[in-house]
Amino acid sequence: MTTMTRPLPVPADWRDFLALTKPGVMRLVVYTGLCGLLAAPATVDPVLGFTAILCIALAAGAAGALNQWYESDLDAKMKRTRGRPLPAGRMDRQSALHFGVGLGAFAVILMGLAINLLSATILAGSILFYVVIYTVWLKRRTPQNIVIGGAAGAFPPVIGWAAATGHVSALPLMMFALVFLWTPPHFWALALFVKTDYANAGVPMLPVVAGERVTRTQIGLYTVPMVAVAIAPWPLGLTHAIYGVVATLASAFFGLLAFRVATRRTQAEDRMRPEKRLFAYSIAYLFVIFGALVADRFLA
Incomplete structure (x- = not known):
């Protein structure tokens, strides 16, 4: 045998x-x-x-x-x-x-x-x-x-x-605040189309415990101060026009995508394109913003 x-x-x-x-x-x-x-x-x-x-x-x-x-x-x-x-x-x-x-x-x-x-x-x-x-x-x-x-x-x-x-000043602290405020819209956009995964694992992500409508609203609300912080270094004199123009345009498009997500009513999984677009763009957004910061330092 x-x-x-x-x-x-x-x-x-x-x-x-x-x-x-x-x-x-x-x-x-x-x-x-x-x-x-x-x-x-x-x-x-x-x-x-x-x-x-x-x-x-x-x-x-x-x-x-x-x-x-x-x-x-x-x-x-x-x-x-x-x-x-x-x-x-x-x-x-x-x-x-x-x-x-x-x-x-x-x-x-x-x-x-x-x-x-x-x-x-x-x-x-x-x-x-x-x-x-x-x-x-x-x-x-x-x-x-x-x-x-x-x-x-x-x-x-x-x-x-x-x-x-060897020290920390206002500009890096504003970049800290930018990423801090960027994180909720970025992750909640992801959570909207993988919420079943989080629910199965028992992770209390916002779409699981508060629902899709609340999550969409919170994405919109967090985007407002994020955009303000992203643009603020320019009027405050911490950066030049290169950063200011790029940050303004990139943030305006982020705001548009976030607005579309925030105002949607459907819960159909096959119609999550705005959420997926916001999630994908949110990653590109940070690359653009921080790249503009470096360009502003060397080219302005």
Whole structure:
């Protein structure tokens, strides 16, 4: 009689560890951090600049890994995340934990030794905020999770600026506020067309607990101060016309898309095109705004 044996699980390889860092999210984090560094009124040694951006990337990867370590049970219940290394069974949770902690510690220590203590401190704070405040405390408890937790993704331009100058001033704080206010419309647009996933996983995202109508209204309401903050550096004299014109035009289009989402009444999943357009454009929007900030610094 033949004995049936279960095949051994395939061990994790480098691609699984890379997936653990959420490279899609990391691209935006690294980009805004780089723009914060380049827009700062300081000349940065290329090697030190590269080191600072590397530390930001490693810290973002560490936060992503620790997020997936803690949320592996939620990821297993959601269609768009069940293929990640932990829920798919390609990696054990202890390996993910050790990888995330080690990567984060290395990033903070390297930033402190090679760059400056201020940027290292903010970097450490951003990791802890994302993992402890957002992932552990807020995400499973309140529909305001993404509002407060959005601060975690708003730190990179401040870190880049602090790495270049050794201090923080009004402009990087306004960029922090921009990303902070941008996060709810960005994520709630996504949540509107993947709300079933969040409901199945028991995550209290706003469309799940308050409904689609309230979510649409909140997207519109958060867009108003976001647009104001995006344009404000120009009239305040913190930037020149290059940034001001680009920010005004890009923000006006964001506002138009948000208005269309906010005023829609249908709940049909096959008619979610405005929500998908807003979500896609919101990513491009930050790339444009921060790119304009750097262009304004060097061309104005």
